[in-house]
Each structure stands twice: as structure tokens, then as C-alpha cells.
Amino acid sequence: MATHVSRHLHAQGHIIDAVWSRTEESARKLAAGLKTKAIGTIEELPGKADFYLVAVPDDAVKDVAKEYSGHQGIWMHTAGSLPMDVFKGHFSEYGVMYPLQTLSSERPVRLGLLPFLVEGSSTGVSDKVYALALSISGRVQMCDSAQRLSIHLAAVFANNFSNHMVDIAQQILKEKNLPLNMLDPLLEETFHKIDSMGARDAQTGPAVRNDQLTMEKHRELLKSHPEWEKLYTFISREIQRSREE
Numbered sequence: 593m594a595t596h597v598s599r600h601l602h603a604q605g606h607i608i609d610a611v612w613s614r615t616e617e618s619a620r621k622l623a624a625g626l627k628t629k630a631i632g633t634i635e636e637l638p639g640k641a642d643f644y645l646v647a648v649p650d651d652a653v654k655d656v657a658k659e660y661s662g663h664q665g666i667w668m669h670t671a672g673s674l675p676m677d678v679f680k681g682h683f684s685e686y687g688v689m690y691p692l693q694t695l696s697s698e699r700p701v702r703l704g705l706l707p708f709l710v711e712g713s714s715t716g717v718s719d720k721v722y723a724l725a726l727s728i729s730g731r732v733q734m735c736d737s738a739q740r741l742s743i744h745l746a747a748v749f750a751n752n753f754s755n756h757m758v759d760i761a762q763q764i765l766k767e768k769n770l771p772l773n774m775l776d777p778l779l780e781e782t783f784h785k786i787d788s789m790g791a792r793d794a795q796t797g798p799a800v801r802n803d804q805l806t807m808e809k810h811r812e813l814l815k816s817h818p819e820w821e822k823l824y825t826f827i828s829r830e831i832q833r834s835r836e837e
Contacts, residue, residue: 645668799829
């Protein structure tokens with residue numbers, strides 16, 4: 593998160609005063625690309641920056657807020673499920689700038705096409721955070737903490753859970769010494785159909801057809817992986833239940 597957002601801010605002409613990281617090597621690596629300095633202590637933190645972007649695991653944001661409590665500037669986190677008020681009592685101005693995307697530091701991504709969900713501790717702060725996000729993305733939306741949590745939950749189902757299902761699928765193929773890339777055209781068409789038809793109308797498979805014979809064969813193949821068998825059974829039932837609504 594820190595890598596992608598800071599690089600895009602830098603590319604748009606924003607001055608990055610410093611980079612802090614829990615590991616000195618990570619801070620130096622990112623700072624070098626941004627032509628700025630890496631820091632490791634509270635004393636080195638610039639005291640007059642306009643924004644401070646806290647891009648750390650959710651459970652560490654509160655600790656960072658306590659460590660730097662009292663600093664000026666607008667403090668923001670980038671988490672989908674964390675309320676903005678985690679900064680309350682530590683900073684006078686704070687907010688959220690959350691890009692709705694799965695990010696890996698080694699894989700480039702065009703932030704300009706991503707939805708950014710933002711909010712601020714006051715109208716003035718909200719306006720400033722919105723403007724900052726708008727400088728790197730054309731899709732910025734005001735969104736409070738409750739709304740953002742629901743969106744984050746939806747994203748977990750759409751991205752994290754579906755990715756895990758593909759991981760299971762690849763393990764099934766690997767166990768039988770079958771090529772993993774044979775799923776690529778299927779996955780590509782699946783997401784094209786979701787985009788054009790909507791996920792509910794795009795749903796196919798034995799559960800939709802109530803093909804009990806095929807589902808029983810599948811469950812038999814999964815006997816050596818009881819947790820996968822449970823997933824297969826539960827999700828098949830959920831697909832069938834959704835068709836009854």
C-alpha cells in the first residue's frame with residue numbers, strides 16, 4: 593500500500609518528506625525511489641507535513657497513533673475495515689484514504705482507475721483528503737466508516753475468497769500432475785460474464801442444475817481433503833438456496 597500510493601503521489605508532483613518503516617531496509621528501498629530520506633525514530637519525523645499516511649497492518653495503526661500522538665498535519669490510514677476514529681484523541685485532524693484494490697508491492701497497478709474511499713474528521717479535512725486522492729485517481733468517493741466496512745466485507749468475498757478457491761483448484765490439478773494454466777480461459781470468461789451479466793445471472797455449474805450425480809462424484813474425489821469437501825457441499829447448497837430467492 594505504502595509503495596503504490598507514495599509512488600503515485602510522487603509522480604503527480606507531491607513532495608514526500610520522509611518514509612518510515614518497521615524495517616530499515618524497506619524504508620531505504622522505498623525512499624530511494626521517491627528521492628527522499630528514510631527515518632526510524634519519532635525525533636526524525638518531519639513536524640510540519642501536510643499529510644501523514646499510515647499504511648501498516650490494521651492492528652498496528654493504534655500503536656502508531658500513540659507513538660506519534662500530538663503531531664500536527666492530517667493523519668490518514670488506508671484500511672478498509674478500520675474506523676477513522678482510531679486517531680481520535682491523538683491528532684486534531686485525521687481521515688481515511690482507502691484504495692479499493694488488492695495490492696502487492698512487486699506488481700504494478702494503475703491507481704488512476706481505482707475507487708478511492710475517503711473521509712475526514714471535519715468538512716475541511718474531508719475536502720483536503722478528497723483533493724489529495726483526486727490527484728492520483730479519477731474515482732474518489734466520500735464514504736463513512738460503516739459504509740467502508742461493508743464495502744471491505746464485499747471485497748473479501750469477491751477477491752480474497754475467490755482467490756482462495758482458485759488456489760484450491762490449482763492444488764487439485766497439481767495433485768493429478770495436470771497443467772495449472774488450463775483454468776486461465778475459464779477464469780477470464782468468468783469475470784467477463786460477471787461484468788456483462790452480473791454474478792447471479794452468470795452462475796453455472798452442477799449446483800445450479802441440481803446435478804446430484806456429478807456433485808456426488810466431486811465429493812468422492814474430495815474425501816482425502818475433508819475441509820475442501822465441506823466447502824464444496826456448503827457452497828453448492830448456498831448456490832441452490834440463492835436460486836430459490
